[in-house]
Amino acid sequence: QVQLKESGPGLVQPSQTLSLTCTVSGFSLTSYNVHWVRQPPGKGLEWMGRMRYNGDTSYNSALKSRLSISRDTSKNQVFLKMNSLQTDDTGTYYCTRDKAEIWFAYWGQGTLVTVSS
Amino acid sequence: DVVMTQTPVSLSVSLGGQVSISCRSSQSLVHNNGNTYLSWYLQKPGQSPQLLIYKVSNRFSGISDRFSGSGSGTDFTLKISRVEPDDLGVYYCGQGTQYPLTFGSGTKLEIK
Numbered sequence: 001q002v003q004l005k006e007s008g009p010g011l012v013q014p015s016q017t018l019s020l021t022c023t024v025s026g027f028s029l030t031s032y033n034v035h036w037v038r039q040p041p042g043k044g045l046e047w048m049g050r051m052r053y054n055g056d057t058s059y060n061s062a063l064k065s066r067l068s069i070s071r072d073t074s075k076n077q078v079f080l081k082m083n084s085l086q087t088d089d090t091g092t093y094y095c096t097r098d099k100a101e102i103w104f105a106y107w108g109q110g111t112l113v114t115v116s117s
Numbered sequence: 118d119v120v121m122t123q124t125p126v127s128l129s130v131s132l133g134g135q136v137s138i139s140c141r142s143s144q145s146l147v148h149n150n151g152n153t154y155l156s157w158y159l160q161k162p163g164q165s166p167q168l169l170i171y172k173v174s175n176r177f178s179g180i181s182d183r184f185s186g187s188g189s190g191t192d193f194t195l196k197i198s199r200v201e202p203d204d205l206g207v208y209y210c211g212q213g214t215q216y217p218l219t220f221g222s223g224t225k226l227e228i229k
Contacts (some may be wrong), residue, residue, distance in 0.1 A: 022150055035218075045158075046167065047218040060217040061118075094165060098199065103213035104154055107165040 002026040003004075004108035011114050012085050018113060022068070022078040022095030029053070029071055033098040034078045036069065036095045040091040048093075051078050085115045119144050119212050129199035130200050131153035131229045138224045140193045147190065147214070157186055157195045161206040169208075170195065178187075192225035202228055 005104040008020035018069040022034060031050070036048040049069045057069050068081045078095060099105035120143040138157075157170040159220045166222045168177045170186035173193060183198045197204055205228050210221040 045220040058216055102171040105168050110165050113185045
C-alpha cells in the first residue's frame with residue numbers, strides 16, 4: 001500500500017529555514033518520482049519541486065533560490081528545505097508521488113506550516 | 118510558465134444533476150512524445166487532493182464512471198454526472214507537460 005506522510009515543525013519564525021520530511025512506504029524512492037506541493041490557506045495548489053527516481057531534482061523557478069530537495073533512500077525519506085521564510089509561505093505542504101506518467105497519483109495528508117513570530 | 122484558467126469559480130448543482138468544469142491552458146499541452154498531460158483533482162473539505170482523471174480522459178483507479186474528461190490542445194472539460202453528496206469540494210486541473218507543473222485556481226462545487 002502506497003503511503004506518504006509529511007512531518008515537520010508547525011511553526012517557523014520569519015527569515016528562518018523550514019525543514020520538512022516526507023516518509024514513504026509501500027514503494028521504493030529509486031523507482032518513483034516524489035514532488036512537493038503547497039497550498040496557502042483557502043487558496044490553490046503550487047508545485048514546488050521534484051525528486052526524481054534517479055536522484056535528479058527540479059524546482060519551481062519562483063522558489064529555486066530558496067529551495068532544496070534531497071533524500072535518504074535507506075530511510076525512505078524525501079526532505080524539503082526552504083530558507084528565508086516569510087508569512088506568505090504559510091500553508092499546507094504535501095508530498096505526492098507519480099505513477100508512471102500519471103502525475104500526483106498519491107498524496108500525503110499534508111502538514112500545516114505557519115510562519116509567524 | 119503555463120497558466121491554467123478554470124471556469125466557473127464556483128457552481129451549485131442539485132443531487133442527481135450534471136455539471137461541467139472548463140480548464141484552458143495558455144499553451145498547448147501536447148508533449149513532444151504525443152501525450153497530453155492534463156489531469157483533474159478533487160479536494161474534499163479538510164482532505165488532501167485526490168487524482169480523478171489523467172492524460173485528459175483516463176479515470177484513475179477506483180474513480181467512478183460518473184467522472185469523465187475530454188478536450189485537446191488548450192481546452193479541456195471535466196463532466197460529473199448524477200452528482201452525489203460526496204462530490205462536493207474544489208476541483209483543480211493540472212498540467213504535467215511542461216515545467217514548472219501548474220494548476221488551475223480551482224472550481225468549488227456545492228450541492229443545492
